[in-house]
Amino acid sequence: MKKTDVDFMLTLANLMSKLEQGESCAEQLQEIAKMSDENKESITHQLMDRIASREELMYVDAVLAIGYLDADYVQDFAQAMSAKQTDVSQKQELVRKVLSRTTPYAKTMMEDVFWKNLTMAAINMKDNELLAQFIRKVEQLRDSAEE
Known part of the structure; x- marks a missing residue:
């Protein structure tokens, strides 16, 4: 060795x-x-x-x-992982922050885990308008994703 x-x-x-x-x-x-x-x-x-x-x-x-990794991604990832323990306003704030990013994260890992947890936060944030925006963002991800 x-x-x-x-x-x-x-x-x-x-x-x-x-x-x-x-x-x-x-x-x-x-x-x-x-x-x-x-x-x-x-x-x-x-x-x-x-x-x-x-x-x-x-x-x-x-x-x-x-x-x-991209520092913004790390922060967002950590918030998404703990989102189920937050109140509705904190879930909304997290989803808004991610949706407002204009440039993609530079380097990431475990994106599937990140987006699944963020999806659960979006579903449970009790804001249908913001949920609709989130759905559009995920559709964009799907359309740009590799097969």
Whole structure:
């Protein structure tokens, strides 16, 4: 096994441990900044998966610090994951914010999870006009999506 592989595993394990314990992970984030895009993607995916599955936002700052994904997307993703625990006005605010974006997110991952959660927020926000706008946006996504 290569030393770089071991370094990757140690950095990832230490990052997760420190995040779980609420400790500073600045040292690990500095190490990740020096890694290849492939390793950054792998670590980012692990963190995004935890945001999605646990709806725990403690991982958001680490994802933003790594800088592999579009920062706006990371924030919107985190809000969409926790949207079911918000009130109607917060759901409406999130949907409006996403609909108002004029430029596509630069780099994303787990878009299917993001859009499914955002769809549930849109359905439950009790605003038929805004829901209609959301439906048009999803239709645009469908039309531009790859088969």
